[in-house]
Amino acid sequence: MGKSLKSNQRKIIVILIVILVLLIPINIYLYLNNISLKKEYQSLNKDYQTNTKDFKNESNKIDEIKDKLDKLNNLSNDTKKIKEELFKDIKILEDSILNNKSNSKIAYLTFDDGPYYSTYKFLDVLDQYNVKATFFTTSINGTNCFDDNTKNCMALYKEYVKRGHTIANHTYTHGIFKGLYSSIDNFINAVKKQEEKVKTETDGYITNIVRFPGGSVTAGRLKSGIIKELQKLNYGYVDWTAEDGDGGNLTSRTAAWNNFTSTINEKIEVVLFHDFNKYTLEILPDAIKYLEDKGYILLPLFYESNMIKKS
Amino acid sequence: MKKIIVIITIILILTSTVLTLNIVNYCILTNNIESTKESIKQVNKKDTDNQENYNKLEKEYEDLKKEKDNDLKEYETWENLLKVIKEKL
Numbered sequence: 220m221g222k223s224l225k226s227n228q229r230k231i232i233v234i235l236i237v238i239l240v241l242l243i244p245i246n247i248y249l250y251l252n253n254i255s256l257k258k259e260y261q262s263l264n265k266d267y268q269t270n271t272k273d274f275k276n277e278s279n280k281i282d283e284i285k286d287k288l289d290k291l292n293n294l295s296n297d298t299k300k301i302k303e304e305l306f307k308d309i310k311i312l313e314d315s316i317l318n319n320k321s322n323s324k325i326a327y328l329t330f331d332d333g334p335y336y337s338t339y340k341f342l343d344v345l346d347q348y349n350v351k352a353t354f355f356t357t358s359i360n361g362t363n364c365f366d367d368n369t370k371n372c373m374a375l376y377k378e379y380v381k382r383g384h385t386i387a388n389h390t391y392t393h394g395i396f397k398g399l400y401s402s403i404d405n406f407i408n409a410v411k412k413q414e415e416k417v418k419t420e421t422d423g424y425i426t427n428i429v430r431f432p433g434g435s436v437t438a439g440r441l442k443s444g445i446i447k448e449l450q451k452l453n454y455g456y457v458d459w460t461a462e463d464g465d466g467g468n469l470t471s472r473t474a475a476w477n478n479f480t481s482t483i484n485e486k487i488e489v490v491l492f493h494d495f496n497k498y499t500l501e502i503l504p505d506a507i508k509y510l511e512d513k514g515y516i517l518l519p520l521f522y523e524s525n526m527i528k529k530s
Numbered sequence: 531m532k533k534i535i536v537i538i539t540i541i542l543i544l545t546s547t548v549l550t551l552n553i554v555n556y557c558i559l560t561n562n563i564e565s566t567k568e569s570i571k572q573v574n575k576k577d578t579d580n581q582e583n584y585n586k587l588e589k590e591y592e593d594l595k596k597e598k599d600n601d602l603k604e605y606e607t608w609e610n611l612l613k614v615i616k617e618k619l
């Protein structure tokens with residue numbers, strides 16, 4: 220009995236040892252395998268993080284370019300807003316100049332009687348010097364260009380808008396000696412007709428600044444009546460404070476230059492030019508430089524400006 | 531004799547516990563590896579989509595930029611004028 224118990228115990232010990240011997244290598248194998256799995260997991264995790272970072276960078280880049288696209292798509296709106304803000308600020312600056320609280324100077328370059336074919340050359344000079352100006356337009360010359368009858372001048376209206384200049388109203392007929400000033404109605408109708416012309420040729424640009432052909436003094440006794448009517452139509456008017464004399468008989472570049480420089484003496488100048496005159500075209504780059512050297516900021520006219528008289 | 535059996539049994543139990551732990555660990559690790567692989571696949575797919583999307587947007591942007599080149603210059607001119615006036619105020 221004791222012997223068989225001992226032999227049973229021995230058997231159990233042997234079995235247990237066999238199991239143990241089997242289990243230990245399995246354990247070692249699993250342990251080692253787990254270590255390599257862990258390494259694999261860590262490296263995968265690293266990859267995952269790198270890829271996620273790349274993905275986020277890419278997403279940020281997409282957001283950036285979307286912003287840029289939005290900005291481009293809203294450009295015309297933003298330009299409109301910035302112009303509104305600019306004109307408000309110019310008005311404030313004008314006020315302080317006129318109250319002697321600022322030493323700044325402003326010059327408004329204005330060109331009368333166009334569009335002409337030569338207007339393109341004036342526009343190019345203005346572009347070259349990044350200057351925005353004001354064009355007082357009339358339809359006296361008809362559809363074809365006065366200075367080149369083979370060319371149609373109507374495309375210039377859109378060109379003014381495209382290049383950021385102010386289009387103003389110089390009456391449809393410009394008929395100083397043909398009844399423009401024979402009645403208030405005649406004058407107002409000529410303004411309305413030119414307004415319609417500009418509106419049609421530009422797809423909706425509304426003029427609100429008038430320059431009387433020959434200057435407001437030419438209207439004589441009708442002047443105050445016309446101004447009242449203009450007021451009702453939300454128009455203001457402007458004459459000029461400086462010129463090179465190109466509306467009269469200019470005979471040389473020197474004469475144009477001397478006329479021009481001798482009339483520049485105000486802190487806010489409204490300079491009268493005509494965009495058909497070759498001497499004006501010749502002096503224009505120098506005139507711009509001259510004004511800028513004297514500290515003038517060159518700007519386009521706008522309705523709210525103090526230079527635009529409303530009464 | 532009995533003592534030896536007890537000791538060996540204890541060692542066996544310990545070894546088995548370790549084995550269980552190893553197996554559990556193995557399962558967790560394989561599972562994690564699988565899910566990470568899956569995540570990487572997804573991120574890569576999103577990344578590829580993003581890349582395509584970005585390329586498309588970039589092309590759109592470049593085209594629009596060319597088209598609006600003039601408007602952009604125009605905007606900058608007004609922006610500069612505004613800056614000049616603000617300085618004088």
Ligand SMILES: [Zn+2]
Nearest residue numbers: 331332432433
């Ligand atoms: Zn005129």
